[in-house]
Amino acid sequence: MKLISAPFRWFKKYFWKLTAVFLVALFAYGFYLDAQIKTRFDGNKWVVPAQLFARPLTLQQGQEINRDEILQELSLLGYRQVSQIRQPGEYTLQGGELRVFRRAFAFADGFESARQLRLKLQNDRLVSIYDNAVTSQVNEARLEPMMVTRIITQSREDRILLTLEDIPTSLIETLIMTEDRDFYHHHGVAPLAILRALVANIKAGRTVQGGSTLTQQLAKNLFLTRERSLIRKINEAIMAVIIDLRYSKDEIIETYLNEVFLGQRGDLAIHGFGLASYYYFNRPLEELNLAEQATLVGMVKGPSAYNPFRHPQNTRKRRDVVLRTLFEQDIIDKEMYTDAVESPLNAVDKGILSQHKYPAFMQQVNRELRQVLPAKDLRESGIKIFSTLDPHIQRAAEQATEKTLTALQSSRDTVALNAAIIASDFRTGGIRALVGGKEFDYQGFNRVLDARRPVGSLIKPAVYLTALEQPAVYTLATPIEDKPIRLKSSYGKYWEPQNVDKQFRGSVPLLTALSHSLNVPTVKLGMTLGLENVADTIERLGVKEKFDTYPAMTLGALNLSPRQVNQMYQTIANVGIRQELHSISAISTHDDIPIWYRMNVPEQRVDKAAAYLVNYALHKVTREGTGKRLKQVFPRVNFAGKTGTTDDYRDSWFSGMDNQLATTIWVGNDDNLETGLTGSAGAMSIFINMQRDIYPKSFNQAFPEGIGIAHFAPEDGSRKVPGCANGLSVPAYLPALPGATTCDGKPPQETKEKSLWERLFGS
Incomplete structure (x- = not known):
């Protein structure tokens, strides 16, 4: 009895001191973690790759261009042909008219909002361009340029940064409903969710459900390794609480959407929904339909297991689970659910980001880039490079x-x-x-x-x-x-x-x-x-x-x-x-x-x-x-x-x-x-x-000033009057030429101007 009571009495005697020491240590550790989090969140969270764009296709009234050239460009940009255009990224053919809902884009010389264009073509010429916004003809319009490649830094991570305004609310809602329903109500960790996951895993005899919140997942992705240990889970929970206390829910979800790991492209990690949308569907995120959004959200659980290129059946099953969750929570109705689960995956295995990167052209780009932007930090700050590359000519x-x-x-x-x-x-x-x-x-x-x-x-x-x-x-x-x-x-x-x-x-x-x-x-x-x-x-x-x-x-x-x-x-x-x-x-x-x-x-x-x-x-x-x-x-x-x-x-x-x-x-x-x-x-x-592959246009040039057709004797190059046998008629700079001679080499006879009497009555 004495052996048991002695340690107990010691513990009781020093309990408050130990508690104080523990709290001080915990506070100090929390302060240390908070400093790490603040540095990362408030500074540049990521080294963002530079984006390289091709030339934009400029359309001008009267331009020599045929319909196939424009359709080829639209296909390259991932536009969808539909029966009736409703949103950017779509086009339709109606008789001799091509209607295009051009996407909004920040061109090098300024931002242009989305535009509905009506292009009328006739005999391989662009006859007219109508802009629905101004209900009149315009002389010129341009399609947004294709993103050719991304110049990856030593981090070997790739992402397209998006703001919350760029991300469809339906995708955010789908993500939260699937991964963390209490996101807007907990403070970084959700004890009840952890208990529910524990019970479900015990019943199944294996891991079938996770209890981590989106904030915990973010903490793990940004700051921790993937090792499975109690220490790592404790750090993850503490960091999640600190993040939730310091930052708004909108800041947290925006960071998560840009950070989440969604697959691998060779040796490059694909981070964020913005890049994943291009990689898997060859279109910007805002143009994905419900089923495509559900596919990306479903991949959060396991990007390798649910890769639509390698495991399409698993991916489709996972997508349908996400859609079922939305239906059961009354986020979508039965008709929307049925349409979505019956739709194909639509993954584009040959999207622009899965193709090679034109290394020879990129060598020229990099040489110029080092000249115009000598500072390496600036070159690695996510700049947008507008190049002169024409993808069709390059491919040809x-x-x-x-x-x-x-x-x-x-x-x-x-x-x-x-x-x-x-x-x-x-x-x-x-x-x-x-x-x-x-x-x-x-x-x-x-x-x-x-x-x-x-x-x-x-x-x-x-x-x-x-x-x-x-x-x-x-x-x-x-x-x-x-x-x-x-x-x-x-x-x-x-x-x-x-x-x-x-x-x-x-x-x-x-x-x-x-x-x-x-x-x-x-x-x-x-x-x-x-x-x-x-x-x-x-x-x-x-x-x-x-x-x-x-x-x-x-x-x-x-x-x-x-x-x-x-x-x-x-x-x-x-x-x-x-x-x-x-x-x-x-x-x-x-x-x-x-x-x-x-x-x-x-x-x-x-x-x-x-x-x-x-x-x-x-x-x-x-x-x-x-x-x-x-x-x-x-x-x-x-x-x-x-x-x-x-x-x-x-x-x-x-x-x-x-x-x-x-x-x-x-x-x-x-x-x-x-x-x-x-x-x-x-x-x-x-x-x-x-x-044969690039629709060549005839090489035509107008006469410069002073150039006109002159006539020459081929044997000695002397200038002749028109009509001489075997004469050579070619362009020449007329002001520098001597006077023409007749075909037999004599000066042409001067024609005396007739008088009024001679013109009226002849003589």
Whole structure:
């Protein structure tokens, strides 16, 4: 008895002191936990990935565009075709009219609310655009851009932050009814719920019900590990109480909705309902129907077990349990319940977030991003990057590369072919597509940006442009000598350039020399003009790095990257106006505050009239010259372009333009082995396959000031009056031309103005 009473008396004696010590320790521990919670909640709770958006599709009245192009864009954006549009993200076809309920979106230049648009198309042209909000025609409207990818930080977590206003109340109600019915009544923990769960688990002999509140789940996700221990559960409960005391229910539920773990995408964790909605359904959260919302809520219990891609049957059963709960609690009626449980899962296994991330294009983005936003913290603060990427053109470029290389490789087993493509909007300089090699998912060596290869005949337009900038001396009809030439190098060796067909023509018009890519006339013209002057033209077209000048340079003995070549052709296609090639157009913060805009400063780097004449010649390349196969494949589309082939057929090049894009393509072997491919057989074949998928528009340019049609004698390039036999009629800069002579070379007779008497009565 004494042995029992002694400890009891000791405990009784020190009870209040022990209690005080315990309370002080508990208070101190609570204060420590509170500091942790406050730091996390009041600061940046998460490192949010940057979002990269594609270009928005802009629709303009009178624009050349067909219905399939718009439908393709709507499909990419996850719009649903319905019989009658009721909410954003839906469209309908009614006769010749396309009705689109465009989503609200914070564009780089400002927020635009949702709009109901009526688009009338006729003969592949957008005839009119009606906006229901203003009940009248508008000249322009744009669809929101596709979210291309998300630039993940080292945390390997991904989420789209939403505010409570962004989240459908029906989803919040479904979550609370399923996971924590007493959420708005308890203080972080719910003892009765814990007891109910304990009884249910004992009866079942296994864990069938949890007693954790949403606040406890949030505490566990934000601050604790997933280990199952009593200490962890105690910490979870204390933290939940502190969170409930310090923050409002709205703040807690908003944080939970952004934090909850809802699956895995490769090695990336998917957090929050905002991202999960895109990943599983390819649509924003506010557009999900009741059944789709119930699917996501059901996944909270076990994202792996209820993954709709891997376990669709389990997912559907879990979804129906959630719907049954809503029905039993009178949240939905029987008709809504029946419709929801009978609907399919609608999970989109090939949504935008499950596709690859265009690593070659992303390399260009990251290089620009480091220049315009040097601060790493800013780049990792959830910024929104508005890029110039066109997903349709990118996909067409990739598919054309794969298809063409597969066909070409079948007869070249000993030489591994590779390719690079860059396509840009030549009017703005925005890069629309970039393929760094045949392995599209490969994040290593980027041939567009970093490979330097001899460019062959792709350099020739710069030679002829140098000449045509002297309109008093050179026209498209000026004869260029095509006779054998022998040049001595600085090393004492002789170089005798040849035309591809080994023939000499005596002389040819400048137009013929360029359109048929004749080597000897090009070299002679370049030497006459002066190699330094040709080099200056190449620099003005956009090649910034220095290079040696020597005669072979005029035939492309000059190593450039596909990006540098495309910059040159962008300037030529844009009638001499150089726009810096770029992949980023604007950047804003995660809450849509603009922080950077690209300020395009167009520069007239070469003469406008001369550039137009070169474009005319490049059009002839695709009609009757080395690129004439384009006319055979696309008889109704006008292109301009230039093929290029280097010595021993090691490099195959093509740069081509329609009315939207300047596209540069290289095909070759990384080890510089012979491929046996000309520019037409290799690179241009990719261009043709690519154009088949992107609805090319005819390359058309209005005459610049001073340009008009003139008539010339092809043998000597002299200007003639119209109608001479075998005359050459081509565009020319008229103010610089001498007067025309008659077909026999005489000055035309002046016609004396008749008097009034002569006009009335003749004489």
